[in-house]
Amino acid sequence: MARHSSAGYNSLVSLSSQTARVKVLFFGRLKEIVGQAEDSVELPDGAPIEALFSHYGASHPELARFRASLVASRNQEFAAWSTPLHSGDEVAFLPPVSGG
Amino acid sequence: MRLSMTKSSQPDLLALVRDPIDQAALIGHVRAAEDGAVVTFDGCVRNHSHGRRTLYLDYEAYESMALAKIREIAQQIHEKFAIHQVAIAHRLGRLEIGETSVFIAVSSAHRPAAFDACRFAIDTLKRTVPIWKKEYFEDGAVWADGEKPPAPLETRTAKPAS
Numbered sequence: 001m002a003r004h005s006s007a008g009y010n011s012l013v014s015l016s017s018q019t020a021r022v023k024v025l026f027f028g029r030l031k032e033i034v035g036q037a038e039d040s041v042e043l044p045d046g047a048p049i050e051a052l053f054s055h056y057g058a059s060h061p062e063l064a065r066f067r068a069s070l071v072a073s074r075n076q077e078f079a080a081w082s083t084p085l086h087s088g089d090e091v092a093f094l095p096p097v098s099g100g
Numbered sequence: 101m102r103l104s105m106t107k108s109s110q111p112d113l114l115a116l117v118r119d120p121i122d123q124a125a126l127i128g129h130v131r132a133a134e135d136g137a138v139v140t141f142d143g144c145v146r147n148h149s150h151g152r153r154t155l156y157l158d159y160e161a162y163e164s165m166a167l168a169k170i171r172e173i174a175q176q177i178h179e180k181f182a183i184h185q186v187a188i189a190h191r192l193g194r195l196e197i198g199e200t201s202v203f204i205a206v207s208s209a210h211r212p213a214a215f216d217a218c219r220f221a222i223d224t225l226k227r228t229v230p231i232w233k234k235e236y237f238e239d240g241a242v243w244a245d246g247e248k249p250p251a252p253l254e255t256r257t258a259k260p261a262s
Binding site (some may be wrong): 025027028029069070071072073076077078079080081082092094095096097098099100 | 143159160161162164165166168190201202222225226227228229230231232233234243244245246247248249250251252253254255
């Protein structure tokens with residue numbers, strides 16, 4: 001059974017515990033800020049979506065400014081920031097939607 | 101001859117498209133002998149936004165999730181309203197002024213259900229379907245102000261404010 005990593009949430013580096021590889025998608029202005037539509041990241045198994053966002057926020061400070069207006073999704077469902085991630089998950093950071 | 105009240109088993113038509121939306125096809129899809137009403141919503145590209153002249157729009161979507169969310173809307177309106185069928189198409193890519201970006205057609209035996217369901221469908225789509233539009237003006241471009249979709253409640257206990 002996978003155990004939650006004891007690594008800090010801001011760290012994506014895991015020395016001892018199991019890791020998970022997740023696919024990350026960016027849309028709209030987030031895609032422009034990060035400079036890519038898609039990424040693949042390894043993080044401690046069970047790390048929350050928040051940790052993944054912090055990872056990108058650290059390298060793209062402008063991204064962090066949008067945190068309050070964003071919603072995250074995991075496997076095509078809106079997900080809480082505390083949702084734990086596991087290998088094969090697809091996470092997306094979604095700006096306010098403006099279809100129609 | 102006995103009138104059959106069996107509703108057609110044809111599924112709802114739900115799509116993301118890159119070419120112009122064929123409105124007549126969507127209306128034809130939902131309309132059947134047992135229907136007394138078809139209500140449609142035609143969302144089209146306006147030539148102005150916040151007092152500026154819009155040149156064109158560019159739509160992008162998280163396609164797999166957008167389709168899943170559109171399917172959820174169809175399912176919801178079947179549960180909430182006495183409708184027969186629904187067709188929803190949203191267009192992606194560059195759209196010129198006057199073009200249709202989203203088209204919804206709902207059929208029902210009696211008109212109130214189709215009106216209510218069509219209104220619910222477009223209002224919900226604008227809140228929950230991951231699609232974004234960028235507005236292009238003569239002097240630049242901006243991502244349109246949107247709505248933050250309803251997020252699930254956080255399960256982790258919030259840290260004390262101190």
